[in-house]
Amino acid sequence: MQFPIYHSPDMREKRVTAILLAAGKGARMGGPVPKQYMDLGGRPLVCYALEALGRSAVIDDLVMVIPDGDEGYVREQVFPQVDPAATGKVRAFVPGGAERYLSVRNGIEAITWECDEIYIHDGARAFIDEATLERLYEALQDPGNHGTAVAGMPSKDTVKITDAEGFVADTPDRRNVWIVQTPQAFHADLVREAYSHIEELIAQGISITDDAMLVEHLSGQCVRMVEASYRNIKVTTPEDILIGEAFLK
Ligand code: CTP
Ligand code: MG
Numbered sequence: 001m002q003f004p005i006y007h008s009p010d011m012r013e014k015r016v017t018a019i020l021l022a023a024g025k026g027a028r029m030g031g032p033v034p035k036q037y038m039d040l041g042g043r044p045l046v047c048y049a050l051e052a053l054g055r056s057a058v059i060d061d062l063v064m065v066i067p068d069g070d071e072g073y074v075r076e077q078v079f080p081q082v083d084p085a086a087t088g089k090v091r092a093f094v095p096g097g098a099e100r101y102l103s104v105r106n107g108i109e110a111i112t113w114e115c116d117e118i119y120i121h122d123g124a125r126a127f128i129d130e131a132t133l134e135r136l137y138e139a140l141q142d143p144g145n146h147g148t149a150v151a152g153m154p155s156k157d158t159v160k161i162t163d164a165e166g167f168v169a170d171t172p173d174r175r176n177v178w179i180v181q182t183p184q185a186f187h188a189d190l191v192r193e194a195y196s197h198i199e200e201l202i203a204q205g206i207s208i209t210d211d212a213m214l215v216e217h218l219s220g221q222c223v224r225m226v227e228a229s230y231r232n233i234k235v236t237t238p239e240d241i242l243i244g245e246a247f248l249k
Contacts, residue, residue, distance in 0.1 A: 023096020054086020
């Protein structure tokens with residue numbers, strides 16, 4: 001396999017750790033192989049996000065959150081298929097939790113080194129690109145953005161908010177509707193603080209589906225959306241494998 005050399009711009013000012021989440025069950029994908037290790041274009045799915053983050057000029061260190069006991073498998077079956085420049089940035093393997101937010105919390109707690117910013121990324125988003133990472137980095141440096149920068153895209157569809165019975169309660173103006181993706185990037189102190197209050201939100205019965213929600217609920221900080229790419233899909237159901245293979249062609 002060929003790994004072309006990446007000429008990085010100078011992104012050295014802030015020390016950035018990325019948490020790569022790959023400890024899910026892949027229930028919606030189904031199939032015998034766990035989603036993170038499923039074949040996509042000849043490599044396990046998780047290889048793509050690992051390589052993109054690890055080769056990025058923005059990212060200094062990586063934490064991989066994986067199923068308990070999988071470190072040997074990842075080192076032997078995944079790492080050889082990824083640019084060594086990328087795997088060389090992995091500083092910790094952490095076992096995931098039962099829910100995504102618990103996996104994130106484990107990832108945050110594993111960061112024992114110096115770090116100014118934390119980027120949280122779904123391992124299932126194989127098509128994260130360097131330009132998006134650099135836009136997130138730039139946005140995070142702007143003091144007006146209050147220490148957050150969240151990848152997403154304007155919604156192509158009109159969105160309806162319903163009540164519990166399925167009747168439409170509201171139709172937000174599509175121009176203000178975004179589909180949220182990852183990476184979600186934060187000043188390290190802010191995301192650490194937000195995650196330290198996670199039990200309170202769970203006790204309130206709030207379903208935590210992304211990391212920015214915690215910051216929204218707990219810190220009163222504004223969360224800044226940053227345009228990513230319509231290709232930055234989360235490989236979730238079998239159709240997404242077909243779409244992913246088309247992107248790779
Ligand atoms: N994830 C994780 N720990 C969990 C749940 C999810 O690390 N307890 C990770 C997944 O591995 C994935 C990302 O978070 O890379 C986004 O989750 P999702 O796409 O929902 O993956 P799964 O939870 O594995 O899939 P499903 O919800 O269909 O079971
Ligand atoms: Mg899930």
